[in-house]
Amino acid sequence: MVNLADVAHRAHVSKMTVSRVINHPEKVSEEVKAAVLSAIDAVGYQPNRMAQALVNHQNYVIEFLVLEDVVTVEPNYAILLLQIADLLNQKGYTLEISTHIKANKRIDGVIVSGWRADDLPALEALSVPVVLYGESPLDHDMPYVDVDNRQGTALATQHLIQAGYDKIIYVGLTVDLPFAQERERGYLDTMAANHKVSRVYTVDNHSRAAEQLIFNLQTHLPANTGVVCATDRIALGVVRALNRQNGIPEKYGVVGFDGVFIDQITSPQLTTIRQPFAQIAHALVDNLFVQLHNGELGMQRLAPDVIIRDTTRH
C-alpha cells in the first residue's frame, strides 16, 4: 500500500508538505504543487475521495434535482435516474438526489428534472454547471437535453395518416411548457403539410381527464379518426374511452408519447413515440461534463422512435 511517505520521498519534500498540497493547495507554490502531484501520480498514491476533492476543488458528486411533487411519481425521471447513476459511477462520480434547489452545496454539477418555468431563475443563479431534462423556454438560455418533441408528434401524425385514418385530432396538455408547445407544433405542422384540418383539445395529464374528454366528444368523432396524444397517460384514457365499443384500431387509432411504464400496462398494447432514455441519460451526463471542462453543448434534441403496436392499424 503506497502511502504519504512514499509520495514525500519521491517528491523530495516532507510529509507535511504533501499533506499541505492535499489540504491547502492555495498555500503552496505552483512549483511544489506540481512536483507533489507528479509524485502522487508516479507512485500511484490514491488520496481518498475527500482528499482528492480538496486537491482538485472537485467533489466527484453530481446532483439529480427532482422538482416534481414527491407524491406524483413520474416514471420518466425514475428510469433516467438509475441510468445516470450507472454512468456516473463508471466515471468515479456519485449521484446525489435532492428535491429542493440549494446553493453552496458541495457538488460539481446539477441535472434537473420536473422543473417549472419559475424554478429557472434559481437554477441559473447556481455557481455550478446545470443541465435541464426538458426543453428550456426561449427567454432562459439554459443547456438542456430532451427528446425532439416536435419530431415525435410529427411521426405520430404521419403514422396515423399513412395508416389511413381520415380525421386526425390532437389531445394535448394544458401545461404551458416548451415541450408541450413543441409536441402540439409537430402535430399542427404535419397536418398543414398534408392539407388537413387540425383540431386541438387540451387536458390535464390524467388518464381520467382524457377519458372524460373523449366521452364528451364522442358524438363528434366519426369512424376512422386518429388521435395523437401528448403523453401515454392521456393515451391510456383515450384508449379506455374508445375501446369500450371495441373500436380500436379499426374505427379509431391512438398514438401515445413517452414509452415508459404506462405503455407496458395498457391493453391493447399502445402504439407510442418512445423517448430514447438511454441516449438522454448519456447526453445529460455528457452535457454536464463538457460544461465542467469549460465547454458548451447547449441544447440537444434527440430523435424518438415510433413503436407501432395494437392501437393503430399496421
Place this chain on the structure above:
Amino acid sequence: MVNLADVAHRAHVSKMTVSRVINHPEKVSEEVKAAVLSAIDAVGYQPNRMAQALVNHQNYVIEFLVLEDVVTVEPNYAILLLQIADLLNQKGYTLEISTHIKANKRIDGVIVSGWRADDLPALEALSVPVVLYGESPLDHDMPYVDVDNRQGTALATQHLIQAGYDKIIYVGLTVDLPFAQERERGYLDTMAANHKVSRVYTVDNHSRAAEQLIFNLQTHLPANTGVVCATDRIALGVVRALNRQNGIPEKYGVVGFDGVFIDQITSPQLTTIRQPFAQIAHALVDNLFVQLHNGELGMQRLAPDVIIRDTTRH
C-alpha cells in the same frame, strides 16, 4: 465570516494545530482535540463537509441501492427514494444512488430496494449498517422495514367477505420471496379462520399474465367471486379481464396491493391495500440511524390501509 485563525485564537493554539485536528485527528492529543473542537463550536466555525467527515470519520452520505433491473421501473422504489432524500437532507445527510453493491465506498449506511435472496450475502458482508426495504428471509437475519404484508392480504380478504362475495380466490406471485409468501399467508389464514375454501393461483408480476389467467379461468369463476391480488399490477390485469362484461363490482370484486401509481391510472378506480410509504421512508432512515449509534431496531412491519374504491361493493 469566521475562519481558521479565529478558532486558533480562541483555542490558544496555532492555525496548523487547528488544521491538524481537522485533518489528522489521530495525531493530536485528546486534550488539544477537545479544546479545538470546543473553540470551533464557540466561534461558530463551519468546516466544510469533507473536513467534518475527516474529523468525525463520517461521510454524511447514505446510499440507496436499487438492485432491480434498470429497465423495470417500479413505482414503489421511486416514491420512497424522494421521501428518503428529503428526510436525509433535513438531517444534513445526502442520498447517493447506486445500482451495484460495492464495498469500501465512502458512505455511512445503505438502504436497499429490489434485492433478491442471492444479493443478501454480499449485503451482509458490507462494513456499514444496512437496512432492507422488504422482509428478509428467515435464514438471513438482516434489519428490514416493510409493510405488514400478511396483515394487508388479511384485510383484503376480510373486506371481500364483509362485502358479501361468496367465493374468494387469490392471485399471487410466482416469485419466492418472503413478502410474497406473507401475502399468500394472510389470505390463507383469513380464509381458514372464516371456514372458507382457499384457491391460490400464481402469475408473474405482469398485468397481461394476470389477464390471461382470469380469461382462462373464467368458466370456473361463478358470479359473486372476490379476487385478492398480490399486487396492483396483477389487479390491473384481473380488472381488465373481468370488466369486459361490466362485471365489477356487482358480479366480481377485486382488491390490489401497494397503492402507488398503478392504482391511480386504473379504471374503474382500484380498491387496494396501500403501503404507508411516508412511514416506511421514516422507518428506513430511523432504522439506519439507530444502527449508526450502535443500537438495533431489527425488523419493522408497518400497518397498511384498505382503500375502498370502485372495484368492490361498499
